[in-house]
Amino acid sequence: MTDHTCPCGSGKKFQGCCNLYLSGQAYPNTAETLMRSRYSAYAMGNLAYLRKTWHPDTYPDLSQEDLETQWTRLEVIKTKPGLKKSVVEFKAWYLENEQEHVIHEVSLFKLYKKRWVYLEALPGWPEEGKN
């Protein structure tokens, strides 16, 4: 199970990649790593990890049924790291009715209790200098 390639698209084995975070052995130290690990959590139905990495103000009270989507791949397009806020733009593909669909999102991550957490999806890239 842990010997396969990581769902996040890093090319590494799951064991030495997102499994470190999903199993609680480590916590991602950048928003991009967090984003990748959250994708892996979606792909593997790890509800506890999604909750742990979601800002409590915006956590939507997910249920296990929300995680039944069959994710196929992730592409991180652009990252803007900041001291307290970071932005990550990505595309994530999933299967529905045997067809591949894509979600294209610009996500905002925030430092919360000294850890990166997911806050919300943005309507687009924030203007420069507002970080």
Ligand SMILES: [Zn+2]
């Ligand atoms: Zn990974």
